[in-house]
Amino acid sequence: MTVHEFDWPDRVVVGTVGRPGERTFYLQVRTGGRATSVVLEKQQSAALADLLEELLDDLSTDADHPVNVPLDTPLELVDEDPLDPPVDPLFRTGAMRLGWDPRTLQVVVEAFPLEEAEDERLGEPDEPGQVLRVRMPVGTARAFVQRTRGVVTAGRPECPRCGLPVDPDGHVCGPPDEA
Numbered sequence: 541m542t543v544h545e546f547d548w549p550d551r552v553v554v555g556t557v558g559r560p561g562e563r564t565f566y567l568q569v570r571t572g573g574r575a576t577s578v579v580l581e582k583q584q585s586a587a588l589a590d591l592l593e594e595l596l597d598d599l600s601t602d603a604d605h606p607v608n609v610p611l612d613t614p615l616e617l618v619d620e621d622p623l624d625p626p627v628d629p630l631f632r633t634g635a636m637r638l639g640w641d642p643r644t645l646q647v648v649v650e651a652f653p654l655e656e657a658e659d660e661r662l663g664e665p666d667e668p669g670q671v672l673r674v675r676m677p678v679g680t681a682r683a684f685v686q687r688t689r690g691v692v693t694a695g696r697p698e699c700p701r702c703g704l705p706v707d708p709d710g711h712v713c714g715p716p717d718e719a
Contacts, residue, residue: 542670544564544576544630545642554585554688555623560696561707566622567633567651569674573579575624578651578672588649589688591638595647599640599678606617607645609678617683620690630670644705646675 546552551570556563568577580588580686600609634654641648651672676684696705702713 543545543669543673543677545673546571546576546696547675548646548675549676549680551624551648552674552684553623554580554588554678554691556694557623557627560694561705562706563695565691566623566627567631567649567672568627568674570624576631576672577627579629580651581633581697584633585635585688586692588636589685590690591686592647592649595638595640596678596685598683605654607678610682613686614679615684617679619683619687623663624698624699630672641675646677647681649674649676654692 546569547572547679549569551568554567556565558564563582565580565582566577567580567585567588570576586714596609599605599607600611633651635652637648637650637652639648639650640646653670696707697703697715699706699711702718704711704713
């Protein structure tokens with residue numbers, strides 16, 4: 541298995557390419573001149589931000605935890621820049637794993653490729669050929685959550701009547717159901 545590992549990255553963000561309604565989401569990590577991107581679904585991005593915030597909140601309330609976890613995003617870590625070009629993804633993400641590394645006192649995010657091929661004999665997925673593993677400090681993780689939530693909500697506005705996304709070319713929704 542090939543492990544694309546980033547420990548204490550210079551940058552780790554979720555960003556998009558494309559116009560609202562047609563955006564592709566990417567998890568991008570950079571250390572020095574080395575950058576790696578993987579494709580995410582919008583829902584994966586939102587779930588990752590939610591679970592990461594939950595982990596950080598749990599760590600911040602643990603009196604035995606050796607790291608001071610910020611409750612808010614440190615201003616110096618706010619990142620609103622676009623993705624670093626070129627955005628050439630390694631793979632489309634399937635499973636993800638989130639954890640805490642007590643040795644380095646960092647949050648760990650792992651992304652595995654979406655595997656469509658299964659071992660026909662066993663009916664189990666093959667072991668992934670590669671993984672993106674990112675270890676980041678807690679302040680960077682808070683900034684990641686803030687940015688990811690902003691990126692996810694920056695898409696198409698919702699129709700106030702039906703709640704579905706409004707396309708750039710307009711939106712037509714039928715009359716509300718009458719009971």
